[in-house]
Amino acid sequence: MANNDFSWSAVVGKVVINTVSHPLEYAKVLIQLGHEPIPPYPTRTLFGRPALALPSIFQYVAHIKRVDGLAGCYRGLGAKLCSVVVSGYVYHCTLDSVRDASDTDVDAETEDLSPQLRGEKFAREVRQMALARAAAVVASQPFTVVAVRTMAQFVGGEKIYVGIFASIGEIYREEGIMGFFKGLVPRLLGELIALIISSTFTHFVNNLLVKDREFQSYVSITSSYLATSLTYPFQVVSNCMAVANTRLAAGNPPYMPGYTTWGQCWRHLGATGQLKRGSSLLWRYYTVLPAA
Structure with missing residues (x-):
């Protein structure tokens, strides 16, 4: 039985928001993967120091549109929307199943509880939400992997992942069940x-x-x-691992080192100052990476 708080109207709202913002999210994913197709240009920082600037998120989207047209700005949208819907539904259904019947009896009297009972109620609610969030992440990860790989094809111009069901079949043939859960651990840790x-x-x-x-x-x-x-940073590492060592150019040298574990990916990105790439969408500056 679905949670009473679950509303399909809320899901529709999320679908609309994700559809409208997808070109920006698409560009952000490519930046997280380390793809910078537009050369940096000379500029000055807010403090007047000379620097090399990378294109803003809007310039990046304009570049995608020049290469692939307007429709190309929506690569991976179908799988992304499936991930949003599955995540939301599983979260609310799981939360409903793990809640104790006594929770609803206490909600209206929360302000009257003693500090100790408030703390116990808080700890119980966090445990329940964590279980629901974990279930939602696991259930939606296959669609997230499909979405990220579909978008990552922009880097090498591949046509390997076309359509949700065809992409699922491709991943299963190449990597088996585990292929659907690449990048799961860092994403799950980040969410929790x-x-x-x-x-x-x-x-x-x-x-x-x-x-x-x-x-x-x-x-x-x-x-x-x-x-x-x-x-x-967990999101960056998760998306990198979703494409690492696949048939996509974006997941192999020279675009990406051959990461075998997410820990290796984290250490490398941390050592090169790349764990936050894509977090700033307007003012981005080129960083000279240390020699390998």
Whole structure:
């Protein structure tokens, strides 16, 4: 039985948002994979120092459009939307199944609980949300892999992953079941760490500092943004591992080292200062990578 909080209208809203923003997300994924097709150009930083600038996200999207046309800006959209829908549905269904019947009885009286009971209730809710989030990530990862690989084809101009079902068949033939879960561990860790950071920050601020209900909603939004920013490197590593050592040019030298584990990918990107690539979408500066 689906969670009462689950709403197909909310899913439709997410689908619309993801469709409208997909060209930007597409360019962001290519940047995360390390693909920079436009040479850096001389500029100055906000402090007036000379630097080499990389194109903004909007310039990157314009480049994709020049190469592939407007329709090309929507590569991977179908698989991405499947990932969004599956993730949302599995999250709410799992959350519904792990919640205790007593949770709803306590919700209306949360403010009257003692600090100890509040803490116990918070810990229980975080465990439940973590289980639901883990299930959602695992269930949607195959579609995420298809989406990322479809977008990564821009780098080498391949046509290996065309259509959701054909792409699923291609991955299964080449890599078996495990191919659908490449990049799962860093993505799962990032999602769970972000959930714990965001929930913990919101809980303590709203219980100790902020009493105004309207302002508490802003605290939740802010904590979610900060947590996502802190765990951003996990997203970069996950997307890199989704294409590493595949038949795509984007996943092999010279575009990408031959990563065999996500830990190796993390260490290399960390050593070269690339763990946050794609996080800044407007002001991007070229960094001279250290010699191998």
